[in-house]
Amino acid sequence: MRTYEGIAGERRMRRHEKDMPQATNYVKIEFPSLAENVKFARTAVAVFAADHFESFTIDEIDEIKVATSEAVSNAIVHGYGHGGGVVRLIVTVEDGALVVVVEDDGKGIEDVEWAKQPTNTTAPGEHMGLGLVFINEYMTDVTITSRPGKGTRVRMKKAPARSATSRRAL
């Protein structure tokens, strides 16, 4: 049975065979606005993160999973109001950090600063408005750009706290 580690090992070997340097790796995933895709999205980002940065700790990978889960859930719940639409997820590496981008073409955010306040939410009920709090706590360089009626884009970074050695540097 092939494991993630096995696949990563094969990739490293192929990279070696083809001779470095190579272009910065990225993954772009597009999926319909369905809540069942949130798990896939955060798992995919976690695998990419662990694959590219050996020095991410388990806690850091957990934080990346939470932040991705929040951004994708926001796109589905707030951007599209649980309705139809497409969510785009882009994961890449930049200056020794993982970069995660989540985009939707949903209703957008009228006031991004308001949305950032804990307990402010446009979907009351069981949603607590904590999503952006987690994103800001667990990630760095968080930028949210939104145009009402057009959509929202969340871009966030995270570098391993423990040394800057990444597998790409080996």
Added chain:
Amino acid sequence: MSVSAKRLGRTLLVRLDGELDVHSSEPFKKTVMHAFASDRRLCNVVLLMHGVTFVDSSGVGAILARYRDAAARGGRLAVVGLQVPVRRVFELSGMLKILPVYESEGEALAHL
């Protein structure tokens, strides 16, 4: 995510396994709501979370809503067996200040 529940007097024991997010919190929510609707005496909830490996703000929201449902019936909600990532999210969201957390089912039942 798998959800199973059993009644013990006025307490509903709910065992959760897997990852609790916007999608998987639905069966959890329905399980508690159906049990509460079918038995008026039920008022407490004990969440057995040893098998929960991930929770985000949607999962926190779902648990907090069940906490309020229990409180509205004069009962309480307690959680048992928090794994590290779950405990960290609970801490950051302020849940640890609200929810009683226990190490074992027996301990939780003794305190309700």
